[in-house]
Amino acid sequence: MNALKRIFGARFVLIGVPYLWLLALFFIPFLIVLKISFSEPAISIPPYSPKLDVSNGLVAFWQQVREFGFENYVFLFEEPLFYRSYLSSLIIAGIATLMTLLIGYPMAYAMARAPRSWRAILLMLVILPFWTSFLIRVYAWIGILKKEGLLNQALLAIGVISEPLTILNTNAAVYIGIVYSYLPFLVLPLYASLERMDDSLLEAAQDLGCTQLKAFWTITFPISLPGVAAGCFLVFIPAVGEFVIPDLLGGSETLMIGRTLWVEFFNNRDWPVASAVAVILLLILVVPIALFQNAQARAEEKVL
Amino acid sequence: MKRSGWFNITSLVFGFSFLYLPILLLVIFSFNESRLVTVWGGFSTKWYREMWQNQGLIDAAWVTLRVGLLSATIATVLGTMAALALSRHKRFAGRTLFSGMIYAPLVMPEVITGLSLLLLFVAIDFARGFWAVTLAHITFTMCFVAVVVQSRLVTFDRSLEEAASDLGCPPARTFFLITLPVIAPAIIAGWMLAFTLSLDDLVIASFTSGPGATTLPMKIYSQVRLGVTPEINAVCSILLALVTTGVLIASYITRTEQRRDQTTN
Numbered sequence: 001m002n003a004l005k006r007i008f009g010a011r012f013v014l015i016g017v018p019y020l021w022l023l024a025l026f027f028i029p030f031l032i033v034l035k036i037s038f039s040e041p042a043i044s045i046p047p048y049s050p051k052l053d054v055s056n057g058l059v060a061f062w063q064q065v066r067e068f069g070f071e072n073y074v075f076l077f078e079e080p081l082f083y084r085s086y087l088s089s090l091i092i093a094g095i096a097t098l099m100t101l102l103i104g105y106p107m108a109y110a111m112a113r114a115p116r117s118w119r120a121i122l123l124m125l126v127i128l129p130f131w132t133s134f135l136i137r138v139y140a141w142i143g144i145l146k147k148e149g150l151l152n153q154a155l156l157a158i159g160v161i162s163e164p165l166t167i168l169n170t171n172a173a174v175y176i177g178i179v180y181s182y183l184p185f186l187v188l189p190l191y192a193s194l195e196r197m198d199d200s201l202l203e204a205a206q207d208l209g210c211t212q213l214k215a216f217w218t219i220t221f222p223i224s225l226p227g228v229a230a231g232c233f234l235v236f237i238p239a240v241g242e243f244v245i246p247d248l249l250g251g252s253e254t255l256m257i258g259r260t261l262w263v264e265f266f267n268n269r270d271w272p273v274a275s276a277v278a279v280i281l282l283l284i285l286v287v288p289i290a291l292f293q294n295a296q297a298r299a300e301e302k303v304l
Numbered sequence: 305m306k307r308s309g310w311f312n313i314t315s316l317v318f319g320f321s322f323l324y325l326p327i328l329l330l331v332i333f334s335f336n337e338s339r340l341v342t343v344w345g346g347f348s349t350k351w352y353r354e355m356w357q358n359q360g361l362i363d364a365a366w367v368t369l370r371v372g373l374l375s376a377t378i379a380t381v382l383g384t385m386a387a388l389a390l391s392r393h394k395r396f397a398g399r400t401l402f403s404g405m406i407y408a409p410l411v412m413p414e415v416i417t418g419l420s421l422l423l424l425f426v427a428i429d430f431a432r433g434f435w436a437v438t439l440a441h442i443t444f445t446m447c448f449v450a451v452v453v454q455s456r457l458v459t460f461d462r463s464l465e466e467a468a469s470d471l472g473c474p475p476a477r478t479f480f481l482i483t484l485p486v487i488a489p490a491i492i493a494g495w496m497l498a499f500t501l502s503l504d505d506l507v508i509a510s511f512t513s514g515p516g517a518t519t520l521p522m523k524i525y526s527q528v529r530l531g532v533t534p535e536i537n538a539v540c541s542i543l544l545a546l547v548t549t550g551v552l553i554a555s556y557i558t559r560t561e562q563r564r565d566q567t568t569n
Contacts, residue, residue, distance in 0.1 A: 018386035022405040029420035106315035140326035241413020
């Protein structure tokens, strides 16, 4: 009985402590965001009203709840800045994900086909930038892309262009930034799925007279699809809400919702509208996040 | 066969140049004599010397280091517990929500996490600053630790634990003698990941920080907005060198551990 209690105790602590932590600091904060998104901005500390307070009893609580309105959401749909930000975030993230895939797939493929002794080093080379600071890697591109920057100097020197290109502070720079920052996130799961592939399948196809290209499209590519999906989600979802890249590399015409939220919160100090922006962003991302988790859970079971 | 070989080599060379050239240029220009970051004016280490005299920068580095060490350590404990809970207990009430809360922060846009934590701290009247940043960092990094440790637990041979408990070893002892040594490399890797993520975070720290708790990324960001300077290149180069050394040492440890595992099995 005592032993049983101890085992149950251990299980309770093991599950309970991280569970409660995440509930308190990850889940409940979302509920608060949701609540404040229905409030009105006010010049007070904190800058919104009504402030929910259960201490005055349930009737008063219900009174406060009834004061909530959908004004912030209506505002989001009326103000072109917001819906254009959402739309352009999705488009920019989508195009950038495709570009990352176009660069990342050949890399992952070549890594998986490399001699076995090389693979560990190549893998290390992909993982290393992932560990180094995101901010620093984005910053590095400013010096390269700006008007008097290194890229323009190099292109002018070899005579490709006669006038410096304007790349920094345009959407092109944002694409470069996203592809560059998120490339390892796509290459790693893709490499994992390509590396597990059984080479004898390809040999069999070639023995049966299949061309290399056809063998790739009929065998390799379908097998790598779970890796493609995992990688694309890992790039697309965070890229939609990206702040640092559009802020440092983008221009005034670069509309991305992460940056809009930041400006709304820090510059305009409109917490309720910022909360409503976050709620809608989360609603947009719920489907891809659920698909990602599903894929993640399936991958986990596959290993078992 | 030849043609695809060339294609593979080209894509690797192109891909890795793309990944490493910007970082390399950043480091090279930190040794530039000239204040202009894009015109080479001769080799100099003066920006490194200047950096040490910038008290604001040193203070920020100190805050970042303290937040990083503290949050990575607590996140590693919590993340390891979460990984054990997920891989050992296949059913318990609310398991779906639990695993959802583990995987969601991996892809959650930082602005949402940052905003929601800030609103929580405001709602419960918790002062923004060092402790708020630390709590925020524990929360989002523990999920990365959980995923890293869980991937190691998946391949872990449970019969070792069963053998130990059959021989009368109490659960706690079994854990410390059998389980922990096996998953230790993953725990170390998880700690490193949590530490570097904390070191790197700008968005969540900006939301949860208060006066006197400016972290290094916040400091770098505010200076970058004013323009590119070799001094920031120098700070970045030092950070890059530290992280690279750490990762290389950790990967060396993990690899020798794995080799030892393979020879003993």
